[in-house]
Amino acid sequence: MDTEDHKALREAVSALGKRHGRGSDPTQLWSEAGKLGYLGVNLPEEYGGGGGGISELSLVLEELGAAGCPLLMMVVSPAICGTVIARFGTDAQKQTWLPALADGSRLMAFGITEPDAGSNSHRITTTARRDQDTGDWILTGRKVFISGVDIADATLIVGRTEDARTGRLKPCLFIVPRDTPGFGRRLIDMELNAAEKQFELTLDDVRLPADALVGDEDAGLLQLFAGLNPERIMTAAFAIGMGRYALARAVEYARDRQVWKTPIGAHQAIAHPLAQAHIELELARLMMQKAAHLYDAGDDTGAGEAANMAKYAAGEACVKAVDQAVHTLGGNGLTREYGLAQLITAARVARIAPVSREMILNYVSHQTLGLPKSY
Numbered sequence: 001m002d003t004e005d006h007k008a009l010r011e012a013v014s015a016l017g018k019r020h021g022r023g024s025d026p027t028q029l030w031s032e033a034g035k036l037g038y039l040g041v042n043l044p045e046e047y048g049g050g051g052g053g054i055s056e057l058s059l060v061l062e063e064l065g066a067a068g069c070p071l072l073m074m075v076v077s078p079a080i081c082g083t084v085i086a087r088f089g090t091d092a093q094k095q096t097w098l099p100a101l102a103d104g105s106r107l108m109a110f111g112i113t114e115p116d117a118g119s120n121s122h123r124i125t126t127t128a129r130r131d132q133d134t135g136d137w138i139l140t141g142r143k144v145f146i147s148g149v150d151i152a153d154a155t156l157i158v159g160r161t162e163d164a165r166t167g168r169l170k171p172c173l174f175i176v177p178r179d180t181p182g183f184g185r186r187l188i189d190m191e192l193n194a195a196e197k198q199f200e201l202t203l204d205d206v207r208l209p210a211d212a213l214v215g216d217e218d219a220g221l222l223q224l225f226a227g228l229n230p231e232r233i234m235t236a237a238f239a240i241g242m243g244r245y246a247l248a249r250a251v252e253y254a255r256d257r258q259v260w261k262t263p264i265g266a267h268q269a270i271a272h273p274l275a276q277a278h279i280e281l282e283l284a285r286l287m288m289q290k291a292a293h294l295y296d297a298g299d300d301t302g303a304g305e306a307a308n309m310a311k312y313a314a315g316e317a318c319v320k321a322v323d324q325a326v327h328t329l330g331g332n333g334l335t336r337e338y339g340l341a342q343l344i345t346a347a348r349v350a351r352i353a354p355v356s357r358e359m360i361l362n363y364v365s366h367q368t369l370g371l372p373k374s375y
Contacts, residue, residue, distance in 0.1 A: 017067025034104020053296030065241015088215030
């Protein structure tokens with residue numbers, strides 16, 4: 001349940017969201033949210049953040065979503081990249097990036113997905129090798145479906161380096177500034193009405209200084225999952241906010257729309273599915289809060305299970321809420337005026353990204369239930 005501080009933060013962010021509303025300029029909203037301290041609530045105070053955790057940041061994104069103006073880059077910039085740098089970055093990397101990520105003056109994208117790897121991070125082929133003469137890193141590879149690269153100052157790229165002892169490849173994270181030579185991007189034409197664009201990236205012998213590496217070269221998956229758990233929690237927040245927005249529009253319509261003697265919301269065929277949607281969103285929110293609490297308490301293993309479950313539950317609840325909202329409005333649900341039709345596509349994002357519901361079911365089958373793997 002929300003603390004008093006959380007309730008106050010919800011009210012303040014909700015008021016900001018309502019001032020901007022659906023269809024507002026996300027750049028302006030990002031800037032204002034940053035100045036008010038909402039983008040950096042999870043980052044350390046000594047670097048300009050709020051000193052809170054993913055609990056607070058997910059709350060901010062949920063409330064902006066419920067007001068109709070979610071900021072997708074919150075999932076990426078402060079949640080993934082800010083968290084990884086705060087936990088594993090050098091002092092110089094923290095000084096360079098965290099204050100700017102916290103106040104919104106700089107953005108960072110995150111590049112993990114590859115055309116041929118999909119959900120299998122062990123198949124990532126973007127490689128990083130050392131130049132023995134200079135100590136530089138040289139990155140080669142491709143990434144796909146990377147959000148906001150055009151507006152981000154840098155992208156945190158997941159590459160793989162060769163373990164000198166075993167010869168096996170292990171994941172490592174690198175900060176790649178947007179205009180680095182050899183770092184190319186191509187816009188992907190998406191059937192998705194979103195402010196943030198999706199890109200395919202190419203890294204063609206991208207040369208980076210030694211200090212572009214974030215964290216320990218040998219930490220591998222530990223550092224990677226430090227960013228992926230917040231990503232799942234924040235995706236849940238994104239979905240819950242969107243579902244709440246759609247549900248609120250439907251409830252408002254059902255209260256006012258009168259065809260026979262009473263508003264259509266009096267009919268159980270309309271009312272009950274909306275009540276079910278509300279229940280499922282609230283249940284998903286509880287799991288999201290549990291996941292955020294575990295993560296903020298330092299329980300990475302417990303948070304991994306809860307974050308996956310929260311993301312699954314929120315994605316399902318969001319899709320159902322949006323579908324029911326559109327049905328409630330009938331033909332009006334497909335008009336631009338009411339703004340729900342575009343959510344039909346957007347809601348599916350929470351089912352697909354950053355990990356599909358099928359892979360979450362695999363995770364729960366193996367990790368929670370102890371069933372054998374099929375792959």
